[in-house]
Amino acid sequence: MENREKEYISLVIITLIHGIYTYCALGKLPHISLMVFSSIGIKAFLMWTIYSMCLYLVIQKWVMQSQNMKKQYLLSIFFGIVSALLKGGIDFLKAKLGDYLKSVIISACLDEATTVIFFILLTCVLLFIIGKKKVHFNIKNVKVPLCLLVIWVVSYGAFVGNYLWQNQQAIKVFSANEQERFNLDYYFGKKILDGNVWFYIIFFLLFWWFMRRLTKEENEL
Numbered sequence: 001m002e003n004r005e006k007e008y009i010s011l012v013i014i015t016l017i018h019g020i021y022t023y024c025a026l027g028k029l030p031h032i033s034l035m036v037f038s039s040i041g042i043k044a045f046l047m048w049t050i051y052s053m054c055l056y057l058v059i060q061k062w063v064m065q066s067q068n069m070k071k072q073y074l075l076s077i078f079f080g081i082v083s084a085l086l087k088g089g090i091d092f093l094k095a096k097l098g099d100y101l102k103s104v105i106i107s108a109c110l111d112e113a114t115t116v117i118f119f120i121l122l123t124c125v126l127l128f129i130i131g132k133k134k135v136h137f138n139i140k141n142v143k144v145p146l147c148l149l150v151i152w153v154v155s156y157g158a159f160v161g162n163y164l165w166q167n168q169q170a171i172k173v174f175s176a177n178e179q180e181r182f183n184l185d186y187y188f189g190k191k192i193l194d195g196n197v198w199f200y201i202i203f204f205l206l207f208w209w210f211m212r213r214l215t216k217e218e219n220e221l
Contacts, residue, residue, distance in 0.1 A: 007062035053080035104189025
């Protein structure tokens with residue numbers, strides 16, 4: 001089996017585990033709380049630490065083909081902890097903004113946005129700084145993953161837009177008061193959270209594929 005195949009198989013496995021764990025153990029919210037000490041916060045921190053560690057090792061093993069993996073295992077722990085702390089910082093700012101806006105729907109969308117942005121940053125650091133990859137743009141290489149990423153953006157927009165439309169329709173039909181508006185916002189916000197996990201899993205895989213194609217050298221298969 002080629003290194004590229006091992007890389008992608010490893011990525012799919014750890015990303016699926018990440019998503020399933022988030023859905024089942026973290027209440028569908030991959031949020032790290034650095035301000036409130038709780039079991040869920042600890043679980044989220046450990047999850048992001050381990051996920052970042054695994055991605056680091058994927059880069060070292062299958063992309064850079066490092067020979068001294070014992071050293072890389074130790075470095076991966078440091079990388080994972082720093083990555084989780086960064087995610088916690090981003091989540092802290094997101095939570096403050098969500099508290100100010102006071103909308104579960106908006107908070108759910110912010111959660112997806114910050115998770116996606118964090119993964120983009122994480123992937124760029126892994127490929128460009130640690131993996132020392134360079135951009136080798138070729139439209140033929142990136143056309144398929146790029147089109148799928150566009151479809152993902154449109155699909156997520158339609159997914160959120162559908163619940164926003166349902167929310168507005170319910171408010172109009174029932175002439176909802178302030179408490180009923182809050183209940184509807186909470187209900188549809190939870191619906192969006194239900195789908196967020198599976199959307200970001202797909203994005204992680206597509207974006208990694210896109211970036212690997214974007215950094216593909218002419219001599220690579």
